Amino acid sequence: MRIVVTGATGNIGSALVRRLRAEGTHHLVGLARRLPDGPDSRGVDWRSVDLSTEACRETLVEAFDGADAVVHLAWGFQPSHDLTYLAELGIGGTRRVLRAVAGTGVPHLVHMSSVGAYSPKKDDRPVDESWPTGGVPSSRYSRHKAAAERLLDRHEASGTGTLVTRLRPGIVGQRAAGSALLRYGVPAFVPAGALGLLPVLPMDRRLTIPMVHTDDVAEAIAAVLHQRAGGPFNLAADTPVTAAVIADALGARLVHVPSAVVRAAMSAAWHARLQQVDTGWLDMGFALPMLDTARARTELGWAPGKDGPEVFAEVVEGMKEAASGRTPVLRPRTVLGALGAAIRRGPAAVRRRP
Structure with a gap:
């Protein structure tokens, strides 16, 4: 098969x-803004493209x-x-x-949606x-994922004949994403090893989130492609990640702090540019439902190879060791390098990517 992958260098x-x-x-055919070199560039027809601008149209049409x-x-x-850039990349992209899929008559589109697209839960029962x-509503990421789902709805209703598959995984993690997660979520001056020195974790003990390993998501995509399976599929490990699991992976003692208090502190730090994760991620963590993965298991023959706490522990170890991959997105992160980027181009939360 000729398969085109956007975001082919990411997690x-x-x-x-x-x-x-x-x-x-x-x-x-791999599409990404920054292309890899070395061993990971072999066996793939790489094309550089920025989906946040209309200038990508010609490259998309040619690739598709x-x-x-x-x-x-x-x-x-x-x-x-x-927010404007993130919307242009996620929704606009x-x-x-x-548009390019419709214009070139691509027969099968696999879209990576997310548990973040779902509406808030009513209880703790998994949803299909x-x-x-x-x-x-209070999560930008969640709103954008939901908006992308509406675009897919309209595309399917237009009668183009394209088979559309929507994958809705829980939080996706792997060891090699450690450096990337440090850049996304930890201030530049904090060394990776500091994550193992946290004595207490102030967090609401009610937090429970679905998680799945990156390789398990890749396996589901491969199954979808081979079987030409359409429609939505939930993907998650059997056991969710709780506040207690997070504390245990960090080697810290969990101290229950109501989410409203944590949110206020997180918001203040974000607005002061001290850390780069907005409060929408916390809101989403408490609002989103657990996932019923029966459809993926039954129709795709899919099963997660790693459980949720196991995946989270691997991610934390990867962050502690600043683990990395061979693509620009998963490149190594060091304190000196992160501080240098912050000095040259500002904090990660405000600077546009090169």
């Missing part, structure tokens, strides 16, 4: 490229022409203070991909794919 994209390349039977499937993974998390995708 999920790098794992998917590795998974599909191992089959040795596909013509892979003759494709058997397009896997749309590209998304943005920073700069968290630049999805709109541009859909019929749960509303209205998003969490």
Whole structure:
């Protein structure tokens, strides 16, 4: 198959490229803003593209022409203070991909949605794919994922004939994303090893989030491509990640602090540019439902290889060791390098990516 992957150098994209390349039977086209070199660049037809601008149209059309499937993974998390850019990349980028898919007659589109697209839960029972995708209003990420789902709705209703698959995983993690997560969520002056020195974790003990390993998501995408399976699929490990699991992975003692108090402190630090994670992520963590993955298991034959706490522990170890991959997105992170970038271009939460 000729398969085009947007966001092919990211957390999920790098794992998917590795998974599909191992089959040795596909013509892979990787789209990313910053392209890899070295071993990870081999066996893939790489194209540089910025989905946040209309200038990407020609590259998308050229790349999609003759494709058997397009896997749309590209998304943005920073700069968290630049909502316009994040919307242009996430929502606008999805709109541009859909236009190119329609214009070139791509027969199968696999879109990486998220548990973040779902509306707030009513209780702790897992929900299936019929749960509303209205998003969490106070979370920018969630609103954008829900908006992308509406674009998919309109695309399907237009009668283009494209088979659309929507994957809605929980929080996706792997060890190699450690450096990237440090850049996204930890101030530049904090060394990776400091994560192991946290004596207490002030957090609301009610926090529970679904999680899944990056390789397990890549396996689900491969199954969808091979089976040409359409529609939505939830993806999550059997056991969710709780506040107690987080504290245990960090080697810290959990101290219950109501979410409203944590939110106020988090908001103040974000507005003061002391840390780059906005409060919408906290709100989403408490609002989103657990996921019923019966459809993926039954129709795709999919099962997670790692449990939620196991995935989170791997992620934390990766962050402590500043683990990295071989793509620009997953590049190594050092304190000196992070401070240098902050001095030259400002904090991660406000600077536009080069």
